[in-house]
Amino acid sequence: MSCLALLSTFLFNQLTKFKKLNMKKTKPTIVLAMLCLIFSAKSQEKQANIQGRIIDEKQKPIPSASVRIKHTNKYATSNTSGTFTLQDVKLTDTLVITFIGYVTREVPVDKPLAYETVILASEENVLDLVEISTGYQTLPKERASGSFTQIDNKTINRNVGINILDRLEAVSSGMILNRGLAPATNNPKLSIRGRSTIFANTEPLIVLDGFPYEGSIDQINPADITSITILKDAAAASIWGTRAGNGVIVLTSKNGKFNQPMVIEASSTLTGTAKLDIFYSPQLSASEYIDLEALLFSKGYYTDEINRKYSPLTQAVETFIKRQAGQISAADSASQIESLKQQDIRKDIDRHLNRSQVYRQYQLNLKGGGSSNQYYFSAGYDKNLESQVSSNYERISLNANNSYLLLNEKLKLTGQVNFSSGTAREKFDTYLPFSPYEGLMGINGESLALTGALRQNYIDTAGRGKLLDWNYRPLDEREPNQSDQRIQYKINVGADYRILKSLTVSGSYQYLNENGDLQRLYQEQDYYARNLINRYSSISGIQTNRVIPIGGIQQEESQKTNSQILRFQLSYNAVLGEDHAINAIAGYEGSDGRIYNTGMTLYGYDPETATNGNQLINPRSYYPYFYDPGLSEQITTAPRQYNFTNINQSYYTNIAYTYLNKYTLSASARKDESNIFGVKASQKGVPLWSTGLVWNIANESFYHLDLLPILSFRATYGYNGNTDKTISGLLTVVNYGLNNPWGSNYARILNPPNPSLTWEKSRTWNLGLDFASRNNTLNGSIDLYRKDGQDLIGNSPIAMQTGIVSFKGNTAGLRTRGLDLLLNSKNLSGNFQWQSTYLLSYASDKVTSYKAKQGNNLSIVSGNYNNPLEGYPYNAVFSFPSAGLDANGAPRGYLNGEISKDYSAIITNQNPGELRYHGSSSPTYFGSLINTFTYHQFELSVNISYKLDYFFRRSQVFSGNLYTFRMDGYGERWQKPGDEALTKIPALNFPANNSANSFFQASEDLVEKADHIRLQDLRFAYSPEGLPIQKLGLSSASIFLYAKNMGLIWKATDQKIDPDYLNGYPHPLSLSVGINLKF
């Protein structure tokens, strides 16, 4: 009994000590320590043999955990039942207990007990105790006033994407991958908290291991990343200054730990993805298109092409021509047409050019550390077979991270070397069908000649055998002809020196070098080379004169990126007395980034000898086309070169003061300077600042709400910035080194003078509340924010008499408001556990000021983003109200409130009041619900994501006035009186009325609600435990199945369109199987 009493006293002491030591708040539900030490004899020498047992929170033993005596090399490893023995331990010693995936614990040996049970808390369950990293410093979360989101290793590994950003989809609040937004607009791949600019950079800043990452994102192997912090508001991000306007994503690489025995992790994932749904993209059936062509042919639509003799025509039109000229009988013509109508090129593409994707990922790493060093080594290999038979991707990544503690732990040296090499191979000019009824393969398996740049019966006779074969056979050209290789080296070194107890000075430096080499070789037998050689050939007598020598054509582009960043920083972390704590940093950072681009084309290229015939071509000459001497072109043989220089320097400071563990005040300030072109020195820099407050309400003496033992309030206010380096304050000219036909170099005016050019600023408010209920069954946070973009660069349209059509200047304002909600709940515990994470984000932007007048209503509908209308979102969807079809199937709109068919007047109307506003094309509400079920060693996790309250416009819909075959809705068009009651698709009209087409494409009939709910992904994992694992020498293992792109659960539109995939094909169902092993 006395032992028990002792035990509980000890326990209590440990708990309080631990709390103070780490300055972290422990959550009551997580039992951090339970100790029972029973010392055997030898107490007078103050030495003991210690026995103990290490278990996890579920009372399961943890084998292979390391138990080390601090500052010595003496350690023991727990056996399969989690027990260990250490001999001759001094009573002043401290045990350091580490195991991968669990929070390291230090247990002082100061009580003469002999047996110890240590419960290690798994890292994933103590997320809130983990410090957050801003890239410049790590902060205890409860003292951070800003809005941060931590993404732990488990969440990163939930998705198997090979790009780290893809893995962030639908797992973090306030962040969205912008699928389905028009690519022509200034929309980033990924947005954090909506927009904060109109025309300047919209991409978030990516920080890797403390430095802005200048390489390409594909070069980062997600398996090397241990955690991600997302900095969302001014206080969180202002430390990154002008580059933080769109939020910051801080990636932290894996590293070893001090006093950790070597751990080896091996993982492998195999992902199979179904073929692309080639029928997703709407097009006319062969039969429909041939009927349309027949009608157009009868109206003389093709006259000009036919008479030009070389312009390409479809097989059906060729048949009509032959029939018209009496070269074939009516019966032959009919049977030829009939057989064409049976074909569908999409089937051939699906069979011969597309395939199922197979992605393989392998990664091996080892990590660990002694008392004064830590290390991490990894090697990764990825091999992807892409969805087109000609495309594949390969990546190798190697990493080494090391840290050393020297001079009595006063000096910490870190070094990191990364190497990665990624190569994408593909066929550059992919086959694009000329008609819906082409066929790639003949009945005997032969490759068919299809319509290329010229008409078939022209190339059959052109040159009478003196030219190269001019046929285009896509099936013969399925080998990749382009390789795009990127090789990256990155070296980081750093030194932290503790001058005083609480003052550390550090210096760090990063060197990054990335070489991108793109080589595209058209072999002599490839259509591209043959076509180009023939185009510039001429025949005199029996002689064929060739401008471009026979041989291959090689195009080369190389891009070298060189970036260096140097940083000095002073950090002050002190607890003054019992009540005051200060965390402060101040520093200087300078960066110098250079990009060198070169490119050239080699004609008559022989890959064997690497020789070319460029010297045979006169780059000044205009060489006429073989098939039309009226067309002539120069052939450029000179290399191209251009360079970019990006210089930044910044002074920054960030100070946080905490009083009584209840109140924290924070402030940060930063001055950025950059080599912006053509402005005065004083305008090259911008000062930015922010301030914040944290109030730990739960620590107040008056607070007694047992239901919510954790409650704290945050508020921040400050400025982020942004720049658009493409514009300048002075009359700026860009000279690409091009020559005009008179052999003179010429330049283009890039922008007219703008003496008042300044930096973009975004003023940001954020209010946040963090809470957790008793036993942590429910915890979460809610953040409200508002961003006011000021002095934003606006692209104002301007009267053409000025000589330009638009002008960029600081003319615009944009306000974004939003809410981020995160809720975690433990619904069931025990053997069968059920946890839920619910994410909800609301983000809505509105252009608050835009000085320029609008052109007309059509430009508002089709290009509001060029020219956003005040009072509406940047991605606003407008349309022309529709009055449906008239009795002849012609679309009708409204003009001055009256039904009208004066399309020209409707589209050039300048009164935006006559437009209908639907909403934004970017989701206003989005988020996800992740449910995780655990039963013993099995875990099932399902992510359901949703995007709500937004709109899209159907594109390429048959308007009656467009005659291509890549169109939707052709079958539903008005065909007979009465159809106007049933359909919105107009009747076929000839000749094309451009205004009617523009009106219909912009009418409200084609705007659809984009709201949808998606089964985002599903992951099933099995982590076997016990003997079978140990027999293999493993400390842990898990096998998982992961399924993605399982489709929509619900969508608002009736159209067969997935709102996330308005352009291109939806990602098909993919299934992954993976294994993770730990030794």
Next chain:
Amino acid sequence: MKKISILFYLLVLISCTKKLELKPESSLVVPSSIKDLESLLENNNAVMNLTPSLAQLSADEYFIPSQTDFLSLRNVTGRTTYLWEKDIFQGQTQITDWLTPYKAIFYANSVLGVLEQQPGSNDPAKAIVKGWALFVRAYSHYALVSTFSKAFDTQTSTTDLGIPIKLNAGIDQIEPRASVQQTYEQIIRDATQSAELLQQDIIPGKRNRPSKVAAYAFLARVYLSMRQYPQAEENADKALALYSVLTDFNNLSLTAFGAFDYNSVETIYFSEMNLSLYTQTAAFNSVVYGVDPELIGLYSSNDLRLPIYFRQNAAGNYNPKAINNISQIPFTGLATDEMYLIKAECLARRSEKDQALTLLNTLIQSRTQTGTFLPRTAESPQETLELILTERRKALVWRSLRWTDLKRLNLEGRNIVLTRVLNGQNYTLEPNSPKYVMPIPDDEIVLSGITQNMR
């Protein structure tokens, strides 16, 4: 503290402050040198050496054989202009016929602005660049006024609406339309000053650049369009005194698609049509349009211009070949044959019949098959003038000049009515009709609030 101060010194040493002056992109330049300014004036990529195509589309040098051919024209402005419709742009914006000349003016004004800020203009190279910019400004203002305004008429020129005159590069200044009188005055002022500043001779191989010859030739063209014949003659004289080379067409290939290049010897200043995919203005081999058979009928069988300027298409009609150019885009620049014709016309108008005929015959002889040339004769100055005006159509075919000729000659009461027949229907354009003035693009009207032309 010592350590910190050492650190501070180190920091100053390595700081990037000096590097902040580096250019972010190698291709960026703040123009200041003569070379920089020349490179702007050399930009033929949608800026310089371009003139509008609406005049050629509207004039009577071509016809469209059938309704089918008409409907096969893909560009809507190609169809509406052919029928002289009221709304020719049908909602299209950024019409290059209006935009490109103003872009050239913006470039020229930018160059003039840079030169103005540089003290000491004794450098002869600077004078030439200034002359060049002034020439571009005059040439572009003229391209606009001849397309978007009525022809110059002394009776009404002070009230007729010209075009906005742009004399500096500031984009915050929106100009209203000046009068036709003010517009032509400015054009003549700029061209006259450029004639003083420019080098005398045409630079061989660089006929995209103006010279004194070009400035005089341009003034001759402008004065002729204004029906100020003495001044037209004076400037044609000045031009011909410096450069009067004619090509003997007997030395040119009759079969090649193009017998010319970018530096044809007759070219005084090169410009070409600002092509916006109008099938019927380019020298396409196309059956959907043909050169007006009546015009073709004017060429006698020994006239070498017939095979050198034209080719027959599959429908038996004629399409133009490349004239004074290497590409299909029609030449609209200044050439010596135009100077001969201006001079001859002015002589005939002041009843110098024989001198006028001598000049005309020199020109025609160079176009005629060797050994078959018969000199033209006339009984009266009036007959001479008629002869010259017909020769003018034949010599200056497909250069966008017919439209301005129609406008000026109708003001003299020649009463030329244009007709098109399409699908059994007749379309006519009456002399001095408001449809001789092209509408200003809607987006210009909306953004600057200038007055639209009534058509």
